[in-house]
Amino acid sequence: DTAVSQTPKYLVTQMGNDKSIKCEQNLGHDTMYWYKQDSKKFLKIMFSYNNKELIINETVPNRFSPKSPDKAHLNLHINSLELGDSAVYFCASSQDFTGASTDTQYFGPGTRLTVL
Amino acid sequence: DAKTTQPTSMDCAEGRAANLPCNHSTISGNEYVYWYRQIHSQGPQYIIHGLKNNETNEMASLIITEDRKSSTLILPHATLRDTAVYYCIVRPSPYNTNAGKSTFGDGTTLTVKP
Numbered sequence: 001d002t003a004v005s006q007t008p009k010y011l012v013t014q015m016g017n018d019k020s021i022k023c024e025q026n027l028g029h030d031t032m033y034w035y036k037q038d039s040k041k042f043l044k045i046m047f048s049y050n051n052k053e054l055i056i057n058e059t060v061p062n063r064f065s066p067k068s069p070d071k072a073h074l075n076l077h078i079n080s081l082e083l084g085d086s087a088v089y090f091c092a093s094s095q096d097f098t099g100a101s102t103d104t105q106y107f108g109p110g111t112r113l114t115v116l
Numbered sequence: 117d118a119k120t121t122q123p124t125s126m127d128c129a130e131g132r133a134a135n136l137p138c139n140h141s142t143i144s145g146n147e148y149v150y151w152y153r154q155i156h157s158q159g160p161q162y163i164i165h166g167l168k169n170n171e172t173n174e175m176a177s178l179i180i181t182e183d184r185k186s187s188t189l190i191l192p193h194a195t196l197r198d199t200a201v202y203y204c205i206v207r208p209s210p211y212n213t214n215a216g217k218s219t220f221g222d223g224t225t226l227t228v229k230p
Binding site: 004035040041042043044090092104105106107108109110 | 152154157158159160161162165201203220221222223
């Protein structure tokens, strides 16, 4: 069973387009995250949701808008795509954001976005 | 988050122990040391974490120095499938308002050779 899944795995699009990446976790976790990994392999957190509520919103252009319809899903919508948005985007989830002594994150396989 | 520094790359012979160091000299008292790895084209995978004491699980051992300014991840019997980028990150206590804001650094590329 896939714990954290993302679709699509690859996404190639033109500058200026709007696209969405979907993420689902079947682990029953309360918290989900979006990370961006650039060409230098630097993995940086973008957003985090806990029980459908936004709790982390790092310095990300407002062209990026996360949406969590329920706690098992966290989608990422990107408006007016730019060349610099090309990267691999990883979704992750963890059981609990504040209560447990561990906050082990489980990552999805990633979505490779290429903006032409 | 406290910053971490790791060697860019390391090699290890198959079957031998791989010792991956990490410096986190600015770590504060309630921050945990976490290790993840990322095998090529996959998402990061949790390995182990610790606060003060040494830890061991089925994947690895984590040795944290007494002053907590550095740690070492040990893969006791490295296999070819352990070839990956290994990230050492320092994360605030889950009870801290910065909890979850972990950014992965450059990591160490470990290459296990036959």
